[in-house]
Amino acid sequence: MDDANLTPRQLAYRAGVSLKQVERWLSDAELTPHARNRADACRALGVDEGMLWPKVLQERVKTGNDRELLHSYPYRSACPSTVWSELVESAGEDLFLAGYTNYFLWTQVPAFAETIRRKAESGCRVRFLLGDPNGEVTRQREEIEDVALSVSTRINITLEHLHRLGPLNGVEARFSAPLDAINHVSLSVFRFDSEALVTPHLARLVGHDSPLLHLRRQSDGGMFDRFAEHAEELWSRAEPVVA
Template sequence: MNEALRRAMAQAHVTDRQLAERCGVDIKTVGRWITETGRVPRARHRWITCEVLGEGESVLWPAAAKKAVKIGPDREVVSVYPYRSGCPASLWRSLITNAERELTFAGYTNYFFWLEQSRFGTALRRKAAQGCRVRFLIGDPDSELTRSREKEEGVALNLSTRIRVTLSELDKIRSQSGIEARFSGGHAYLSIFRFDHDMIATPLLTHRVGHDAPTLHLRRYQDDGMFDRFASHVEELWSNGTPVWGDASDG
């Protein structure tokens, strides 16, 4: 039995039928993936399954992953998505849930988390209470940069409104030690979300909103690789940011 696949499905609350529908296969096929030793799905079915379950191919099918192992700088690229909206909600949830040391949300508004992740504030409060550092880098809703980007986007729910939603939600949990927030304009066209050694990076395209941005799922495997370079960028922004709540301490 593929115990890793069975366990991942149980943790993600995904049934055989649901996974079969997402992969476009018969439910009996999924059953064979689980129960038959050595059974390895086709590559595209493995990729869809990994996205649905928020788990890596090396965990679910280590033999297949070993054959396709990357040895160059691109080994830190776990997955790519033409649009951030194509990045499964289950992957975000898994990354947030599994992080133990660091959660950094360096999106200009970070609005979509409150919209798409159930009980997001509660999850952040719990993580911080467990010793995980939780940080938000947010655009200043009253800045000229924000007004300029609002003109570019030209959408009804403008940037400043989305930022203020995030600020309002953060204000509800700011009393929890370990949750910090700073204003920064340096990431206006690049959003970085870090979950320990995993990261989602979304370079924003002109005249496009965040959910239309091409998206990379990265995992740290080397010094001074793609992960470290993006992480260094965020740390510089953080050090130069302005505390949202007027507390200059670094937590």
């Protein structure tokens, strides 16, 4: 306050609070003002929030089991396409796309086919785990979603793109086993080395309307590992796609 040449009354006016509130800030070091008031006070004083209330910054640092959660989106479609593009581009060892259809990747990620080809040629393992377009779970899901672009159509779009890639070392595609299909259709896992995007599919909602979690691996047995193990288990029993 001295550096900003402000009295408690002047700070209260600038921050839009009462003089008594400012006096409480000064007398009680454990008191944390409302976020909006903190922002207004910092703006008036020309300092960062951490200088006045370091406890707030400490509480923002994740130290528990949720530290692997980088971001969450209420809808998959709310995740910027740049996030997908950057994660695909960053993968150097394991690019595992275990969505039930995976079709949106061909339109959402610029030059996706060329990127897949380049990744495989550079030694990155590229895997597509798909639902069986002729499977019973696929048929049931189509009835639930009741949309023009059906589940089987979306799977076949991915198959067509993969066919266009032609034989390519490092690119593998499988259909989830019939007994695993219900687990596959209800949870999509997209892995990019040590990061993943995970979508739990809700009731009648199509994939882009379901929530999405962005994870980064930090330790053994964390959220990343649990979802990755789920996808690997489905892959271990999946059936190769026959061209």
